[in-house]
Amino acid sequence: MQFNVGLCAGAASEPVIVPKHLYSPTYLLRIRRGNSFELATFLVSLLLGLGYNAYVVSGYASREQTLCDRRMLPCPYLPREKEAEPPPPSVDKSKYRPKSPPDFKSKFIEEMEARERRKVEAELEERENQRIRMITEHERPPPDRYFGQRIHAWVLLLPNLPDTSVGPASEITESLFIEPSTGVSYPPREPATGNLYLGIESIWNNRNYWVNMQNCTEACTGLEWDLSDVKLWEHFLAGEPRELRNVEDDEDEEVQVRRDFHMVMPASYVERIEIPYEDYELRYPNGKKTIYFKKCRVDLYGPYLRPDGLIERVTQYREYEYRTRTFINEYFSNRSDGLVRSDKDVVKEIVSDHYALGRKDFCKVHQYFANSSGTVDEERTIEFYAGRRFDELRRMKMNPFYASQDYENRDDRLYNRFVEFSPYSEEYVENNIHYRNLAKIVEKFHRNEELPASKDVAVREFNFVDNEIRLTYHYDVGEYTQATRTFIKPPVTERGDKLVFTPDMTYAYNPNPLALPENFDDLIEELEKLLNEEELSVMQVRKAESEIFKFLSVRAKEYSKPELEVYAFDPIRNEEALAGLMAKVEKLKAQSKRELEGKVDFLQPYFARIGNLKYLTLKQATEIRDACLNDFKQALVNRANHILREFEKCSDELENWQSALTNSEGMSKEEKESLLEKVNKANLRLRTLEVRLARHRDLASFRYNRVVEIVKSDKRLSILYER
Incomplete structure (x- = not known):
């Protein structure tokens, strides 16, 4: 889900002023627009709810980062080209090898040819370097009079304390910056990150407010992230959790809090953040978004927004001004x-x-x-x-x-x-x-x-x-x-x-x-x-x-006339999907009824037993009728029992696999995935057997009555119904 991004300071003419007020995350959901501080607060609220150790960062960033200008950045949406695997080295297995013929070529000629090759290679290298210099000079941004003073906010992720990481939050092992307007992550110690984020004033979340005491002359690449060290980060509020404070283990927590008590973090003043499924599926404001990169334009669309199912279009251009198209990649869904x-x-x-x-x-x-x-x-x-x-x-x-x-x-x-x-x-x-x-x-x-x-x-x-x-x-x-x-x-x-x-x-x-x-x-x-x-x-x-x-x-x-698939469990379009599913079920039922109504001679095997007599006695006709109906009834019972046995067998296997999956501490990742796959297949098998049993139960009486009618209308047994 994305928002329209405003300027971090709220006005293009005053990019060095911190916004005077911030809208709440719940209000931000309604207007779908905000500055960098509001977007960072919204994203941190979501990350904290998922168990991440997230913080809002207030600092300074480059002009391109604050204005969300990515026109000189390489496009990350371009498909990655698969690198060709080098051919395996050829091994000469021959036992005998002929000697190489003597080299009668002039050494002077070889030296002159090598000198000519080096000269040509040097010219080509110089041309390539000149081309790279021209591209670099063209892509260099113009001077910024507010360089180092543009106010910006972004998100900081730190590793959780030991034994507190749950779920995906445990994957964070190093500090990480996240740009809230794009969702792109940056390692703080990378030199390229230092060109985007130039300095930090403070960070905060729902626990405390920390002021940066370190020097930012090298941007953010050399900062340390130990928040318990007051020489690096001075916390503003007392009463924070004990694990975030550098105190002795034998010191009483209540005494320490009372001694340092002067202000506490206020309680949350906003409602619970709930994103409706319709807004989440829409992905972008009004369902579409356009991003410009270096010689590339990206158009993004929400699922089911376009009738052809297009969700992403990446257009490459020959010039920086986006005039001549050279290549187009389109991605579809559903x-x-x-x-x-x-x-x-x-x-x-x-x-x-x-x-x-x-x-x-x-x-x-x-x-x-x-x-x-x-x-x-x-x-x-x-x-x-x-x-x-x-x-x-x-x-x-x-x-x-x-x-x-x-x-x-x-x-x-x-x-x-x-x-x-x-x-x-x-x-x-x-x-x-x-x-x-x-x-x-x-x-x-x-x-x-x-x-x-x-x-x-x-x-x-x-x-x-x-x-x-x-x-x-x-x-x-x-x-x-x-x-x-x-x-x-x-x-x-x-x-x-x-x-x-x-x-x-x-x-x-x-x-x-x-x-x-x-x-x-x-x-x-x-x-x-x-x-x-x-x-x-x-x-x-x-x-x-x-x-x-x-x-x-x-x-x-x-x-x-492109058609899009709608899944049965789609909460938005499930009415049409359910109607189509029910139509298929009714069609299958009708097909089963037509199969029963077809011309099937149920009595032929029983007539064959007595020699296909032309005329039957009353006793013989009664025996054939009763035997046919009893056998058909027993076949229905046997089929139901078979489905029940398969259901019980599959239930026992599922219980054993679930028990093994619960006690999977010593298993490898591959073994756990194999067990999980077996559990999923068993659940699908159980559901299938349940549907088969319900369908058999619904059609059993109809099938039996239909057979009774067929037997009753057979002219060969007319002696049973003569008065």
Whole structure:
């Protein structure tokens, strides 16, 4: 939750005057605006309620910090680039190494070349230093006539005393500054912090008021934070807690307080701070906020404020004046299509959409051009989540003249399929996504150690222009070339029940001169297999085109009319969510009823026992009816008992895990997380079993009555109801 920030002193013309009065934190919640002292008091009140050792700091800060001017600071909202891991060092395992040839190059020439390289490097370094100096000079702020005199307030966090830290407050181990207007934290001893916060006059919280007795010539970097040392910090009020005072252990506390008693900290005069959920979710004043950084603009929005779910937009510019955009990062939340981020390179006109796991197509990243018209043959790249698709497709690249598919962990060891299309199509049909003719399909496979290298296909090419099938096998041990084989495909008219194949329709190369020639029947069988594989590959290519067409159609609908998900436990929008949830429950109930109303012959197994007689006696009809109803009733009882047994078993496991989690003093962090995960899964399982049991209880009587009606209306048992 953030506020509009006013000047720390209340007026731009008098930045050195302390505000004469402060609004209370509860009033600040209503107006959503305040100066630095009011914001610091509000934040300290919240931190104290959470158990932090927090203080309001009154001191002096730089002009940029007091005015909340961050136009020359690097943007913290920019996505961090992942550093590429260095490749592992190559280890030469060869036993014998040839000697290096003698170096006949002139030493004088080498020295002259090295001198020229050093000269070029020195020129490049000088240019870079000059560029850095120009940037530094441009970013240097203008002189401030009030430097060191601008009044400002911020927040100080100190470590809690031993055995008093609870919850997240125990994570504070060193002193920390927090700017209340931005929420950014600064270590006090960092030199960069000394350029922002120039000095401290006093600090205070709900316990006391301390005056700084230390020299601030080095800003705040050299200050000590032992508040019990009166030489460093002089406390103003007596009666503070004993642990904050430097007194002897044998001194009576009451006597010491009476001797130093002259003033006590007044009681709080404000109401309890309560932030409504609507205001907390809104995050910013009016739900949106704009922040300017160096060559960067950040627009922040509250959840559900925009119909497209946008919560953050980071725009990078080429100039300091924010004129020419170069890159845009957009972040989304609660999108039903799973869109979480969109990166737009304005210069290259490339857009990359990132999706969360959960889409039906398992798309992870979709990269395309910004001026794309949404056709299948345009250049685009689609990445999928690993291990989610049945075909193990990991990446798909599409281009007007080629397509590429990358696979992982396939049983047939296929890892890439490359498709080349003909540049021109003889027959173009409007709205036909398969209009491009195939020129060739190249498939690559990993090594299969169970087969000899000369029989294990590494590359398989179906060439439709030359009417050939070309095979390239894997390298064998000690070989410098690969075995190959080429088949000339017979005409389609000669591919009947018996394939027409002659020896001149294939030729091969084998680097092993001692290899045996291939059997002619084996070659015919292999050619038939390859022709079938060619048809399957063509089907996969056309299927990929259809899949991209469907993906683009769904994506166009998602972008034109974006929908936001509303969670069932949302306290603001739960009415619509609950209505939708109840509609789903009613739909499931109706589906169960339709299943019962379907044509199911419950009596057929019982007629089969007596030989499917055409006519029944009264005794036989009565036995069949009673047996059917009793068995169905017993099945309902058995199902309920099974759910109850599972419920009791899960309850016992949950109790054991909760007991182990309670006595987890000697466990590691990983063991505790594992136990907590088991407890959460058990709770979800219990809830599921409870819902199943309630649903079974609600439908049991209806199902039984429905079966009774079906049995009663069966004409084969009409003898029971004849008068």
